[in-house]
Amino acid sequence: xAEFKNHEEQIFEIEEDPHxxxxxxxxxxxxxxxxxxxxxxxNLNKLISDKTQFDIYKNEPTAATKYSAAAKIFxxxxxxxxxxxxxxxxxxxxxxxxxxxxxxxxKTYETxxxxxxxxxxxxxxxxxxxxxxxxxx
Numbered sequence: 001x002a003e004f005k006n007h008e009e010q011i012f013e014i015e016e017d018p019h020x021x022x023x024x025x026x027x028x029x030x031x032x033x034x035x036x037x038x039x040x041x042x043n044l045n046k047l048i049s050d051k052t053q054f055d056i057y058k059n060e061p062t063a064a065t066k067y068s069a070a071a072k073i074f075x076x077x078x079x080x081x082x083x084x085x086x087x088x089x090x091x092x093x094x095x096x097x098x099x100x101x102x103x104x105x106x107k108t109y110e111t112x113x114x115x116x117x118x119x120x121x122x123x124x125x126x127x128x129x130x131x132x133x134x135x136x137x
Contacts, residue, residue: 024076032069044070045083 011025036044047053053067061068074080100109108127115123 026072026076028069028072029064031064032066032072035064035066036069039066039070041080044073045081048074049083049085 007027011027014025015023039047047066048070050067057063057065057067057071074082096109100106108130111126111130112123115126
């Protein structure tokens, strides 16, 4: 990837040149090429849809991995069909409620909801009072 940093400016000049048709430069390292060797389109599509692989890639986007190579292919070739895994969305309010209960912060959360942003001073006073009461017990 160190070599890429040397060529990055040249690549972006080619891609963003306003006097020519839009074009993409698909670049990859030898390690990435070796990593995806033997994978067909179905396997690349399955790989790019893997949430755990995405999380690893997100934490270290410059690492030369199978996922980084697959991501470049799908980003630079936007006409490729991406497999979409449909999942039911859980309302954010329910997710928050579960997280609050799991962290045993239900009372604090209810206090915050009761005061809202309008009464921020009262909220802070009540939260401090609750904390002081916990220290005394």
